[in-house]
Amino acid sequence: MKQSVFTIESNDRIAENTFRMALTGDTSAFTRPGQFANIKLDGFYLRRPISVCDYNANGLILIYKTVGEGTEYMSQLLPGGKLDLLTGLGNGFDTALSGENPLLIAGGGGVPPMVKLAKTLIAEGKKVTAVIGFNKASEVYCEDALKKLGVNVFVTTADGSYGVKGFVTDVMKSLDYSFFYTCGPLPMYRAIRKTVRTEGQYSFEERMGCGFGACMGCSIKTRSGAKRICKDGPVFDSAEIIWEEPKK
């Protein structure tokens, strides 16, 4: 983990309630796709953990949904502004597990980390397929970014206003893959786990206090004991996860 100040290069709306922020700064703490940054915002006590969409030696891209006051404030920040980030947080996806033709499955706000993941897998010579699901056409993003990398992309929308009508699981059924990586909401995970035919990795989220393993705010029970989503995760192997029924 590192703490450093980044400069906002751009911050634009790319879909309904969805923004893309490009930042320049020290990205040397990032080692894997699927890691996150924890961002200090003026007027908010806790930092905001945001998954990293893509990064290189000079900066990073964050794509985030406006889900509360913090991310709404973030969406109003202007180019040239400075942000204090904790970087290189979380374990990230393990691309060594992928096999020859991995499948990426993402829903809604879970799509961004798939960009760096796909880029890494393709650089390793793998044939990558992605299924990305949204509620409706106005929410769709990242389709072109993934296609440009050479990913075979399927888009689903729940209302059928774009791509395949239905859910990611409706497309997954007819696909062949060696391993899967997924990021999205829990109801999607519950559906995926009944559909998948291989091992895979799931990325989890939770309200965090610190983001680097100190406060135990975001713990999860796994088959090898209590783990911290921020430090031991956010990515967990499918065999590790204990699936609990949704809370009533």
Place this chain on the structure above:
Amino acid sequence: MNEAPNMKIDLCGLELDNPIIPASGTFGYGYEFAELYDINILGSFSFKGTTFEPRFGNPTPRIAECPGGMLNSIGLQNPGVHAVIENELPKLKKCFAKKVIANVGGFSVEEYAKTAQLLDECEQVGLIEVNISCPNVHNGGMSFGTSCEAAAEVTRAVKRATTKPVFMKLSPNAADIAAIAKACEDAGADGISMINTLLGMRIDPKTRKPVMANKMGGYSGPGVFPVALRMVYQVYEKVGIPIIGMGGISSAKDVIEMMLAGATAVQIGAANLTEPFICRDIINELPYTMRKYGINDLKEIIGGAHNG
């Protein structure tokens, strides 16, 4: 005048290089922070609240935010005292050469005593800090820290179980915190740690439900600092044993205020979570802040606000 100001303090025979101590629950068992900076610069630190049995704690979400800080309802997640002694303390020893403060939780008087007794044998442990904000399962779940009698009973039991100095960590949710402090002192406590978090809650207007699964949680952060300062000031007037002051401390100036109110040492809690280098920064800043206020020897200001 160019001599470096003296930051050393004495805590029941424990010589600390400075009064800065990360608070229990915000610093794990230390080694996470050792990846960030050399934690040997700290006066000491108070490790994650440890109970006899392992605990997962409360269901998530167990974190919420508010303008002056945060709320948590972790529920004392810890691997249990045996695993702490076998795994965590040896790991800590590799990155921290000083004595550590062992923070102990419990749900019965016997549990506190059993846990303290095991920690008594650990050479690394300099003193034992007893969290009495836990609910007493044998008394309808009422917190030990809200009753003079229960607080005194825990104090006596832990004192019998250890020869190390015992600091009772008080809850601000008691009706009269000074009375609780006095009861602990009379029962043999060597010192007081205060304050634990203030009970609070948040509700999400979108879902119309409490934000945290446990509904309520402990409020900490800069918003509680004036409350903590006031309570330390009041307790200092009632007891003769040393006080470790905490509650929202976020700067070297806060440290000096807390010591003027009566604290011998201070703990930094929530600030570690949002600013992971805060303890290092405060230690670096403290000599300059001392000079600014004309302080050459930090221990001389303890309780200084009570003079005159």
